[in-house]
Structures are given as C-alpha cells and as structure tokens.
Amino acid sequence: MPWVLAIALGVLIGVGSFTFRYAEGLSYLSTDPAACRNCHIMQPQYDSWLKSSHHNVARCIDCHLPHDFVGKYIAKAENGYHHSKGFTFQDFHEPIMIKEKNAGILQDNCVRCHADLTHEVVAGATRPGDEVRCVHCHQSAGHGETVGLGGMRTTN
C-alpha cells in the first residue's frame, strides 16, 4: 500500500508540476504585461493598452496592483483565484468588468503618480461614494479609445 500511494503521489506531483509549467505559472510572479494575457481573456485589454497613452510609462501591474509588498501579493492571489476560476468554468460576466475593490486600487495608483496635479481635486474625498474617479473622465488613458481602432481617422 505505501508503494501504491507513493507512486500515485509521484504522478500527481509530476502532472501538477508539468501543468504549472505548461500554464506558465511562474510568469505570474513577474511584472511582464504579456503574463496577463496568458489565459487569452485579457488579449483585447492588452492590445488596447499597447495603443494607449500610458503604454510606455505604466505596465498592467503599475495601475492594477497595490505597490506595497504584502498588498501586492494578496491582490495577485485574490485576482489569480478569480481569474483562473472564471476562465476554467467560463462563468463570468462579459464584457469583463472591474470589481469595486480593484477600482479602488486603480484610483490609488492614478493618484500615486499624479498626486501633485490632483491633490486639490481629490482632497477630502473618502472612498467609495463621494470620490472623484480619474477614469470616469480619463477613460482612454490606460486602454485607448473604445471604438474605431484608436478613434476616428480624419483628414485634418
């Protein structure tokens, strides 16, 4: 019996490690934006980020993850769980929409870089309710124009 269990465990560890490797599990510990489209769902978000005004100053994690070590890994774990569950079972709302908690992280990151310009705009606001959300108006900052492959191409 112990041998059977040992072999079974060995197979599990082997298949498990291979799956982890095949699914590019280690890439999720990196900062590379390409890792965020591993599971295909985020391909349009990745493509639109490439065409946005922020693509050479901010990667996915710069806007979408907290910048303290503990907070960052908690958010990675939480989002990682939701995303892998959502994509494996295909049971999420489409189009994919940001959750309230992540919208808060995003707002903090806008202010983190742009505080000098915005402190008077956001001063006194306490989340969520009365806060001025930057992306409410600056929708195209991170992911470009929503329509027409970067907006309309006009003659002038």
Added chain:
Amino acid sequence: MITRNRGFSTVAWLAAIAVVAVATALVTALLMNIGERKQEATRPFVRLVEVTEDSTDPALWGVNWPKQFDGYLLTAEATRTRFGGHGGSEALPQEKIDRDPWLKRMFLGYAFSIDYRDRRGHAYMLQDQENTERLTKPQSGSCLHCHASIMPLYRQLGDGDAMKGFEASYKYSYQELNAKLHDSGHAYPVSCVDCHSPETMELRVTRPGFINGIRALANSGAPVPHLPSIERWRAGNKAEPYDPNRDASRTEMRSYVCGQCHVEYYCAAKMPLTFPWGKGLRAQDLEAFWNETKFEDGSRFMDYRHAESGAPILKAQHPEFELWSQGIHARSGVACADCHMPYMRDGATKVSDHWVRSPLLNINRACQTCHHMSESEIAARVDQIQQRNFELLQNGGTALMALLDAVQAAKQAGATDEQLAAALELQRAAQWRLDFIAAENSMGFHAPQEAAKVLGEAADLARQGQVAALNWNAAQ
C-alpha cells in the same frame, strides 16, 4: 488480535490513494483544458474545404468557420423587442398594418397595403419574399438584389460582368428572375460570400446598388464626417472613382457591408435599382434627389400614386444606414457591426457574433463594452428614446390622416386636381418623412434628434396640407 499495518488501516490507505487519484484526475483535466485553449488561440479556424466566389451555400463555409456559421444559423430564431421583431410562432409575423391602421391608409395604391409584416431574421429573407402576398401584384427582379445571394446570377446575366447583369436585372419580373436563381443553384438568402472575400475572408462589398450609391455620395459635396475615407478621397486627386473595397477602413467596412441593403432605394421595374445618395444621406437630401429624378420615359419619379387622394407618393424602404449616419454613434466611429454583431469570446477565440439581431437582446456585449453601467439602466434609456419617437410617430400619423380626410371632403365638394395640387404635394412631403422613420428599423434610436426633426416636419407638413385642402376654393 488484529494486526495493524504501522498504524494505518487498509481502508485509510485506500482512501488516501483515492484522494490522490481524484486530485490527479482533476489536474489532468485542467491540463487538457489549458491545452485546448492554447490550441484554439493559435488556430482560430481550419480551412477544410475550398470556397470560391460561386460558393453561395453558407453550409459549405460553415465547415471552415463553424463558430460564425452557428451564429448565422441562429438568425432563424424568432426574436422580439418592444418595437420590433417576430413574436415567435411558426406562422408569419404579425401584420404591421393591422397594428397601426394609418399605415394601411397611407399605403393605399401600393402593394404594402396588401401585406406588410414585422421583419424576421436573415435566414428567412428569401423564403419570406417568395411567400409574400405582395407578389400578387407585378414585382421586379430588382428585389432579389438584397434577398438572395445573387452575385453569380448577375455574372451569368452579364456574361461575366456583374455590373452589366445587374443593370439588366430590373427588366425581369420577380418570378422570372427567381426561377433563374433557382435554376442556377444559388437560391440562398444573404450568404458569407456577399460580405467576405473567399480568399482572405476580408470584408468587402459586392452589391452594385451600393457601389453606385456610395460613389455618387463621394462625388457629391455632402458632409460625411462619419465616413473619413470619403473625405480623404475627396481631398485627393480623384483619379480613380471612390471604391469602398480599396479606400474604406475596416471600421467603415463594418458598416458598409450592412449598407449594401439596409437603405432607401428604388427597386421597381421602371429603372435599375437606385440608391438615392447623390445629394447626401439625410431624409431631405434623399427627397431632393428623388424630386430631381425622372423615369426613362421622362415622367416624374414616384413609387406609386395614392389610391385615395391621387398624390404622387415616395415610399421609404428601410433607411437604417442613412439614419445611423445622422446619429451620435456614427459620429463617434461606432459601426453597425459593433452593436449588431458585437465581438464575443468563444473559448480562447474572439469572434464577431453572426447572429445579427437587435442590440437590446445582447446589451452586455453590444453596449457595455463602451457604456459602463447596468444592463437595466441601458435598456431604460433606450426605451425612453424609442417611446418618445413612437409618440411623435403616432402624432404624425394622426396629422396625415387629417390631411387625407380634408382632401376627401374637398373632392366630395367638387375640388379638382389642380385646386388640390398644393395639398397633394404636401402629402407627398409629409408622408415621405413619416414613412422614413416608420419604415426605419430602430424606432428612432439610430439618430433620435434627426428622427424627431423629421417627424416634426412630417406633422407640420401634413397640417399645412390639411389647411390647403380645407381652403381649396378660398381663391374663388
């Protein structure tokens, strides 16, 4: 005495093995799932059969592009929104003219007063046309321009030149051309080949009516800020005529392919099928174009003479492309396909939904990509726009009926056609505007302000006509 196996019972060992086995099975299932998704992402389709310009059977294309074909097949499903569509029985949809009685009186003298129903999906377009009671009146072969996958037949009629074949087609009766279509083996409703190049799958337009119409629009000076390729072509040297397949952007093509048919046109037997775009795309521009048009025999252009009043009437078809052109969505670069065939995810692939239908049945994909609010909020906003348009439309219908009543009363009192000429011209202008919005399939949503303007003019012109008819003998 019971011997113990180092503290574990056989049952415990078996249970441990079973747990590990189940875990391994789950991990393997996950591995397979990931593998399948990776395959999908690298190979969105496999070209198993060859398709050519003559492959009008959509099922053949469906072998290569099953995801798009599955969506196309769903256009046979009955769908309904508050103001449009088909209730869902196997029978033909409800008579539009029974619901709005003023429509029937408005169309007296035209085949639409015999049979005019709510629309069904693309899959039914040929069958519904072959069955309509309007065919008891003579109908032209031009109708097949949009109700069949007609291009091979046009090439056949024109000895290889589709434009020539198209130009000959209006002389055939509907029954004659329909018989030829069935003989040619291409009796299918709109098919893949009508919008896609069989070699590259690129979007392209094929319909001669559209190619002529958009060229006339480009040659005119009418502002078209929502069609930047036309403005670019106008700014160039114009050495070659405007060619949508060469000049238009992909975004524009995502509207042009729909504009091949969802437009206003003349399609009866007195001249070739014509899209009236030579002066612009607004209702008033189309009216001005028709008012300057003469039939080949030199007589004044009209679709029919009103059976009750005798007015020379313009019948609006379904000017969706034209009304969309006046709206905020067109102005913002949103194409027909963005809302009516929105991108959807299928596994790891992105496909455009070929179940062409009302965006109200697909609000999340059609609207929420841009409008970040709840589905119920979006539905409520659309409903508000459509309800207001509906009320304006009924208001216009009432005004037009009052005009017709006044004309009837004047005739009974002995008014001549000359004495009623002003009233009848006003009927033509009012009815054109009313019908333009009534026949258009968005209940005003494609351009709410433009629709309200057109309906406001309709009611005003109808009341002016009523006054003119009431005062028919004021001069004497």
